[in-house]
Amino acid sequence: MYEAVLFLHNLVRWAVLAFGFLALWRPGAKEGTFFAHTLTLQVVLGILLAFVSPLFQGALASLEATMxxxxxxxxxxAEHWVGGLIALGLAHAGLGQVRKGKPRARLFFALALGLLLLSIPWFRPLLRF
Ligand code: HEM
Known part of the structure; x- marks a missing residue:
């Protein structure tokens, strides 16, 4: 279970980034929807992962020492999931802007993408095959 979720969480990150750059380049309803929805899936996988990850659960068990x-x-x-959740809010805000035909969509997508790039653990494997 843990390995499967970790594998998916690792892989879906690339779909999120690809759709994020697409939405930034062409901030239309289709592109924004793909970005916001793959990011939603990634956050759901992340929350699941937090429950089954020995690393995360171990860190929670001795929270004071961890911090x-x-x-x-x-x-x-303390950092990774906070960035992911804020990025999720920004991506959905961007999608809302697109649907209302407002001009700020690209700004929200850019902020979401920037935050994601800062929150991703680049020290981990780029793929898990
Ligand atoms: C609420 C949001 C999120 C939570 C709770 C979460 C949780 C986690 C946890 C607990 C791990 C470490 C698991 C372990 O090593 O045992 C992890 C790793 C990782 N997360 Fe997230 N995550 C979230 C959002 C995101 C987002 C938005 C992205 C990227 C778009 C992302 C990309 C990654 C990557 C690339 C790894 C490393 C996976 C690996 O080592 O193969 N996460 N996440």
Missing amino acids: QTPGEARFFV
Whole structure:
């Protein structure tokens, strides 16, 4: 279960980034929907992962020590998911702008994408095949 969710969470990241760049380049309803919806899927996978990940659960079990020690565990417990959730809000805000025909869609997509690029653990494998 854990390996399967980790594999999917790793892979779906590329779809999110691809659709994010597409939405930024051409901020239409179709592109925005693909971006916001793949990101929603990724967040759902991430929440599932947090429940089954030995790393995340171990870090939660000793939260005080985790928070005092900079490193991988603290990154996942305190930073990674916060960035992902804010990006989700921004991507959906962008989609709302597109649907209302308002001009700020590209700004929201750009902010979402920038935040995602900062929140992704690039120190981890780029693919898990
Ligand atoms: C609420 C949102 C999210 C939660 C709770 C979450 C949770 C997690 C956790 C717990 C891990 C580490 C699992 C482990 O090593 O045992 C992880 C890894 C990772 N997350 Fe997320 N995540 C979220 C959003 C995102 C988003 C939005 C992206 C990218 C678009 C993303 C990309 C990744 C990647 C690339 C890894 C490394 C996977 C690997 O090592 O193969 N996550 N996430």
